[in-house]
Amino acid sequence: MMRAEEFQCRLDEVRARIERAALGAGRPPQSIILIGVTKTHPPQLGQLAVAAGLIDLGENRVQEWLAKRDHVPGARWHLVGQLQRNKVKDVVGHQVLVHSVDREKLAQALSRRAEEAGILQRVLIQVNVGDDPAKGGCEVDRAVDLVAYARNLPNLAVEGLMTIPPLPASGVDPGEAARPHFATLRRLRDAARERYPEVAHLSMGMSADLEAAVEEGATMVRVGTALFGTRRTGPWRPEEDAR
């Protein structure tokens, strides 16, 4: 298990990377929200993060998040992975920002459930900027229409866009490989925001490419490995022994 001192070092390093990139791009570093992606890791790592002041945490599987969330009090959760409609009921009402709305049916299901719960569900629209069959997200050409559709639903608040660029070819600098995809997401966000000013966030950038993302306008970066170390092979399960 990682110790608090090591986590603090990693957190300082990631925050310094964000700050350097932001200042270089003439942006205030505080305008960028760091999300610590804790997937596969035991809840103790989430607890370390919260204790160090990193309260925005992300998970990509609903099942794993459900098992983990009660063990990490004080976290503000982000669902960054694909969401099946039958899991919508587990997510709505728990103050989770859903980063992965990529189709009308899912938007509908979230809004309907939020209506039953009497709340507004905050979401981002995920766009498959690299047209990568391995990645979720709606097509680039449909993104602004999906924003319009989702924001017209009574109980959804569409706050921005999210993307996961394709994996870079080996030997290619990950930031430079991702940069044109980040720029595409920003262009889409700008187009949507002209009509709908609340569509402001850009969730993009991970451990290997966060500088490029910040330079291209990210307002949320999702960082796993650089904060928590190499991921384990499968999801964390509560029946595991906490070593």
Ligand SMILES: *Cc1c(COP(=O)(O)O)cnc(C)c1O
């Ligand atoms: C796992 C994950 C991340 C974090 O990736 P790292 O490269 O480990 O920083 C970010 N976003 C999403 C959607 C993820 O699933």
